[in-house]
Amino acid sequence: MARPRTFDEHEVVAAARRQFNETGFHGTSVGELSRATGLSKGSLYGAFGDKDGLFQRAFDDYCAGTDEGAAARLEGPEGEALDRAREWLRTTARSSDTSGCLLARGTAELASENPAVAARADAAYATLLAGCRGLVEQAQRAGQVDAGADAAALGGLILATQRGLEALGRAGVDPSVRVAIADAAIDGITAVRAPS
């Protein structure tokens, strides 16, 4: 290696991720990415191949974050698993970030035309789903959720609610309503009884 890189690749990916998150894939020109990252177009192409390659890196990076989040929520006392789920939903509900999450945006925009993005999104969702299911199972072991209930379905309900809350946030639904929705979801999960 004769001349070392003058930029931190991870920082560049993070900058690109923010830009893609704000203006989407097709809505972001390589020139804007160049401005956002501080790198010339040539450097971007040298480092990441092409625009798709850079997006893939940014998307991977984002999904790694959601993977980590799912794992982190599983840490802690089993008796507080539902509290952690509730706090996750509430945080989403309170968020005023209109650009939302790259997993949602990227999937909506590219899943049908870019198999690599679709595959990474599928994996991210599978991890999120498994994490939510795990939270419900913890709550079941702690006696807070009916042991006979379908943990996969209830976990899925947590995830679906979280995804929906983000959409509602983008659509200007009142934050207090959104927080009430988050609480209603968790309350419903604790109230449910398995069919006998």
Added chain:
Amino acid sequence: MARPRTFDEHEVVAAARRQFNETGFHGTSVGELSRATGLSKGSLYGAFGDKDGLFQRAFDDYCAGTDEGAAARLEGPEGEALDRAREWLRTTARSSDTSGCLLARGTAELASENPAVAARADAAYATLLAGCRGLVEQAQRAGQVDAGADAAALGGLILATQRGLEALGRAGVDPSVRVAIADAAIDGITAVRAPS
């Protein structure tokens, strides 16, 4: 007017709506819209002004549909309101349409850059939310949901679940899991008891 239009404007809007739904706004060129609608570019611009104008028309058209749907779900016996909600969620859960709903896609892609789209989306969500709340209120009057419960929150939960189910569908989550989520949402709503 010496010569009448040779095309049905509503059909053209519907064709454009389908195209936008599949490839997004920035991902659809005017040439593709011309192919999809069967109209030349000149005719499209003559009739709708520009690409934004055509999208706005298509988006309005789609939102009118969701408005109608929300109203239609309010029709029927109050005692079956939750059944209608359940069926709505199940239909969403079963859908294998990967391109999803234009309200979701359009909002994700354009809400932050196009105020007119954002405004229409906000109105559509408000209508959906009011409809879901109405369904819960019907169920409360029919004695199926605790009368002291927060109808706005439970209605919001129905809507959030519906939005989330669509996202899960795009992400390849198993349809049987999705249907179970739909049922879990409604079951949770009937099980919830207001804090005393």
Added chain:
DNA sequence: GAATTTCTGGACCAAACGTTCAAAACGGCC
């Protein structure tokens, strides 16, 4: 059936797009 009006679709434009490339700039190594 001629006049008039409107619609039509391909040709056309400038701008912006994603991408490439040759040369300059620079750190590492002998």
Added chain:
DNA sequence: GGCCGTTTTGAACGTTTGGTCCAGAAATTC
């Protein structure tokens, strides 16, 4: 210190974009 190899740069590439225009076809009206 000087060569080597990589990185960086910014200009230039061909393509495609959104948008305009116009000559002529088509259809109603009188």
